[in-house]
Amino acid sequence: MLKLIYPPTKLNSNALEKTVSVFLGGSIEQGTAPPWQDHVVKEIEGCFQHYLYTVTVLNPRRKQWDSSWQQSIKNKQFTEQVRWELKGQELADVIMFYFDPATKAPITLLELGLAAKTDQHKLVVCCPEGYWRKGNVDIVCQDCGIEVHDCFDLAVKEVLNKVMERKCDNDFQLTPADRRTAISRGLRYYCDSCFFPLKEMPIKNAKTKKETLLCPICSNTSIYRLSDDKLYYTKNFFGRKGTKITECVDAQEKLLLGD
Numbered sequence: 001m002l003k004l005i006y007p008p009t010k011l012n013s014n015a016l017e018k019t020v021s022v023f024l025g026g027s028i029e030q031g032t033a034p035p036w037q038d039h040v041v042k043e044i045e046g047c048f049q050h051y052l053y054t055v056t057v058l059n060p061r062r063k064q065w066d067s068s069w070q071q072s073i074k075n076k077q078f079t080e081q082v083r084w085e086l087k088g089q090e091l092a093d094v095i096m097f098y099f100d101p102a103t104k105a106p107i108t109l110l111e112l113g114l115a116a117k118t119d120q121h122k123l124v125v126c127c128p129e130g131y132w133r134k135g136n137v138d139i140v141c142q143d144c145g146i147e148v149h150d151c152f153d154l155a156v157k158e159v160l161n162k163v164m165e166r167k168c169d170n171d172f173q174l175t176p177a178d179r180r181t182a183i184s185r186g187l188r189y190y191c192d193s194c195f196f197p198l199k200e201m202p203i204k205n206a207k208t209k210k211e212t213l214l215c216p217i218c219s220n221t222s223i224y225r226l227s228d229d230k231l232y233y234t235k236n237f238f239g240r241k242g243t244k245i246t247e248c249v250d251a252q253e254k255l256l257l258g259d
Helices: 036-048 076-091 106-116 134-143 152-167 176-184
Strands: 002-005 020-026 055-058 094-098 123-126 189-191 223-225 248-250 253-255
Touching: 002 036, 020 036, 020 076, 020 106, 020 152, 036 055, 036 152, 076 106, 094 106, 094 152, 106 123, 106 134, 123 152
Parallel strands: 002 055, 020 055, 020 094, 094 123
Antiparallel strands: 189 223, 248 253
């Protein structure tokens, strides 16, 4: 599931902690740069639309930007925009910086400098040949252990990989809204590693007569039930002829699944 946030919408740190958030920083320059953010959003939505968690994209390309605003700390709208971007980068789990060769993007250079030393683990940097300060970007990133992508599509793939890594962290949990949405779609179980939804428990292998409960995406064996978060996993248990039996363990008791 995908959620888009644009400035000046207030950023809620508590809400963002319950999702995987991506900040799209880079060339804009009042329309000089193409809307590359839309492409990234489309790729994220296509990749994660069937998963049970929400990916929140923070897009600083303000829909109602007025080029007549004075770029001064005394200008309310301008200051609001700058602080929104700084806050978004602070809260985001993944930050993508794109330096379009047709633009100067001095603010993105500044933001990269701020993040490179402290948040390098969540940065994805794309700086193709032709960007006027590519040498500076390459040196800063090399010294901070950050890979620089010349290819935009490869940078987007790294963003997707970082989102996948973040959602597998132990502190990530489904939100009540995600859970309700999944149940309303007829889903019953989910993988606690990649949060991929499962409608039914697997059927026994016709040859081995065994059930191996594995997530089809990551092969994880820890599967939870959406309705009550009971943990189930299978131990290649032999079932009696004509019955559907899975050895299920949830901390202390064994249950037979027939529901």
